[in-house]
Amino acid sequence: MSERVMASNPSVNQDLVVRALRTIQGKGVEVYAFFIKGEDIVRVADISRIGRDDDDALQGFQRPEIRQHVKGILEYLDQGDVLFPNAIILAMSPDIRFSASRGSRPTGDARVSESGTLTLPVYEEGKRVAWIVDGQQRSLALSKARNREFAVPVIGFVSDSLSVQREQFILVNKAKPLPTRLINELLPDTEAFVLPRELAARKVPAELVNLLNKDPSSPFYKIIKRPSDKSSKGAVVTDSAVLTSIKRSLSNPLGALSPFKAIGREGRGDIEGMYRVLLTYWSAVKAVFPEAWGKDPGRSRLMHSAGLLAMGLLMDAVYARLSPHADIRSVQAEVERIAPICRWTEGVWEELGLAWNEIQSTPQHVKRLEAALVQAYSFNKFSKMNS
Structure with missing residues (x-):
């Protein structure tokens, strides 16, 4: 698990001291509620941008700044006396200090919290004592507002675990228009708490997509587009298409990946078994259609989301006939059955009445392409069995 590590002796400019309430949640996690001047948020908190390091390890979690969003908030703040009760959520390092x-x-105190003084050291940028989990656009706008004294509510929890921060970021934003692909990429590196069922169901497929992109032996090695990639050079495949294909196979009782769901630790299933099937099948697809593999979708509809979804459905049909442990030669022989009708890079799909580059990722086109491939496979399989 990747962790955010604090500098051993970051330079301290000064301390920011505020009145706060403290309570305990989860497994002894300290949670604080307090008010802070808008301009001070970016003095005590960094924005942990999502990205990849030189070893391709996932770093951070925040999407890039949305300038138009920040501008809109700033225009509202600069109107004058405005109401802005939306709390900023921070993950705070254990370097913070609280004095009760x-x-x-007082009589009748519900005893769910205690009041006191919270001290937030002000460190240099990149080594700050807190990280913004929710409210980065608001924080940026507040730092630029005319009224620098504007007080805003803050909820902060103490954790320098990047995994915990990612989970809170996902849970806070899952009901908002947060990009699905961003959530999908963060999920494999999110481990600390129990996720809601809907997110948990997406974690294993996201993990498998991540493996396919990172494994040098994978046909998808470094060609899957991800939100963390600063440059999309060489990446031609949309991660959402591959992930959707995997989710469908897992949810289908007759899917190629379904037998591996009930095996493995902590209900996650046999990830290695699933990955072995995916690696074998897609390696076979690449071997059957080498001229169409790894190209931009504009030059190859096999790399288009429609082609990936259709070939993903064919995987279930192929493994309905083969053992999950079948070798690549056996799988390749099955995939070759549909090769005569395929027009990934040129020509016209006779079964569809569409030129190769007319196929789009609309539900209608995807369903028609899936039906054409499965029917061709079933017909050729039946013909060989009776020849």
């Missing part, structure tokens, strides 16, 4: 207030509690 002395004295007796």
